[in-house]
Amino acid sequence: MVTLNHYLVLSAILFSIGTAGVFVRRNLITILLSIEIMLNAVNLSFVAFGRALGAADGQIIVFFVMTVAAAEAAVGLAIVICLFRLRESLNPESFVSLRW
Amino acid sequence: MSSEATLFYAFAAIAVLSSLLVIGQRNPIYSVLLLIASFGALSGLYLLLDAPFAAVIQIIVYAGAIMVLFLFVVMLLNAPREETDEDLDREAHGETHPLLRPGPMRLGAALAVGLIVELVWALTKGGGESGQFPAGAVGSVGAIGRSLFSDYAFAFEVTSVLILVAMVGAVVLARREASPGPSEHP
Numbered sequence: 001m002v003t004l005n006h007y008l009v010l011s012a013i014l015f016s017i018g019t020a021g022v023f024v025r026r027n028l029i030t031i032l033l034s035i036e037i038m039l040n041a042v043n044l045s046f047v048a049f050g051r052a053l054g055a056a057d058g059q060i061i062v063f064f065v066m067t068v069a070a071a072e073a074a075v076g077l078a079i080v081i082c083l084f085r086l087r088e089s090l091n092p093e094s095f096v097s098l099r100w
Numbered sequence: 101m102s103s104e105a106t107l108f109y110a111f112a113a114i115a116v117l118s119s120l121l122v123i124g125q126r127n128p129i130y131s132v133l134l135l136i137a138s139f140g141a142l143s144g145l146y147l148l149l150d151a152p153f154a155a156v157i158q159i160i161v162y163a164g165a166i167m168v169l170f171l172f173v174v175m176l177l178n179a180p181r182e183e184t185d186e187d188l189d190r191e192a193h194g195e196t197h198p199l200l201r202p203g204p205m206r207l208g209a210a211l212a213v214g215l216i217v218e219l220v221w222a223l224t225k226g227g228g229e230s231g232q233f234p235a236g237a238v239g240s241v242g243a244i245g246r247s248l249f250s251d252y253a254f255a256f257e258v259t260s261v262l263i264l265v266a267m268v269g270a271v272v273l274a275r276r277e278a279s280p281g282p283s284e285h286p
Contacts, residue, residue, distance in 0.1 A: 009223050081274045085276075
């Protein structure tokens with residue numbers, strides 16, 4: 001029998017994979033992809049909670065999260081294109097001008 | 101084992117494995133394609149949760165639109181491969197921030213593993229309730245639409261403003277500046 005806990009544990013694992021991706025990758029696009037993994041992990045727990053509560057609101061929140069993710073991806077990728085034009089690199093260590 | 105459990109474990113395995121491969125790749129194109137596989141598995145999980153609306157927009161919006169945008173940018177930038185640790189050591193020896201050297205970045209990965217362990221421990225420990233799902237389907241597409249345009253109508257409209265702002269922002273950011281001043285080209 002698959003219970004709510006199964007989905008929550010899966011969501012936690014996916015979220016941690018996304019967190020690890022942000023830490024270990026040195027490519028701006030892969031870091032954005034890791035953020036998408038984290039957003040999807042949270043979406044999964046929203047849908048599972050909505051199913052457990054017997055309400056449709058979980059899926060509505062997922063709809064809004066996806067909208068924000070689309071906006072984030074569009075703006076984030078535009079920034080990546082700008083940075084790549086500036087330095088010909090996607091390595092975050094190339095962009096250290098603002099670093100103290 | 102029931103067929104529902106079999107499907108759950110199959111989809112969960114696909115999602116976790118492809119997500120792991122996403123962050124294990126050095127080539128961003130493979131990462132994007134593997135992430136699409138992961139989203140397909142998540143869509144199957146939404147179907148198991150009686151959430152057809154979420155499953156369909158997961159495929160159409162995420163795998164269809166957002167990931168294609170990522171793929172487009174990866175190919176536009178000619179997919180530069182990530183530098184290896186050796187390249188970085190040779191290239192910027194002593195100049196990199198201490199927290200960005202390979203050793204401390206492994207520490208970040210270790211912290212993420214710690215996060216998995218903690219979350220799974222916390223979720224499996226407090227198993228007081230059975231956590232079983234109630235019977236009966238919830239959230240048909242019609243019910244979602246009715247709720248979206250009545251209870252959540254304001255948030256829905258604000259969402260359209262958000263999309264507009266993101267669109268204008270992306271265009272402004274990614275526009276190629278022909279000349280330093282905007283007054284130069286009327």
